[in-house]
Amino acid sequence: MSEPVRPDIVTDEHLAFLDDLRTSGVTNMFGAGAYLEAEFGLERKEARGILSYWMKSFEQRGCPKGTGEFTFREARTELNIGYLRRKRTKRTRRGIV
Numbered sequence: 886m887s888e889p890v891r892p893d894i895v896t897d898e899h900l901a902f903l904d905d906l907r908t909s910g911v912t913n914m915f916g917a918g919a920y921l922e923a924e925f926g927l928e929r930k931e932a933r934g935i936l937s938y939w940m941k942s943f944e945q946r947g948c949p950k951g952t953g954e955f956t957f958r959e960a961r962t963e964l965n966i967g968y969l970r971r972k973r974t975k976r977t978r979r980g981i982v
């Protein structure tokens with residue numbers, strides 16, 4: 886399998902952040918895009934592109950364990966509450982209670 890092409894937007898800091906997030910166990914990595922958006926002020930499409938590259942390159946990068954530079958316990962509740970509010974709002978707009 887060939888190594889994926891690294892998009893210009895992806896930085897080493899993004900990859901370290903995702904490695905630490907994975908190690909923390911705070912979220913399933915398929916939901917990590919929201920954490921990237923919150924931490925780096927990214928648009929959803931940008932965050933998904935970074936996450937996609939991280940997933941595709943994970944094995945080639947040696948399955949890193951994380952640096953410990955980022956912590957997630959404090960931000961977890963705030964982010965999850967924001968997510969639930971967005972989800973609830975979308976349901977309300979569609980008429981689903």
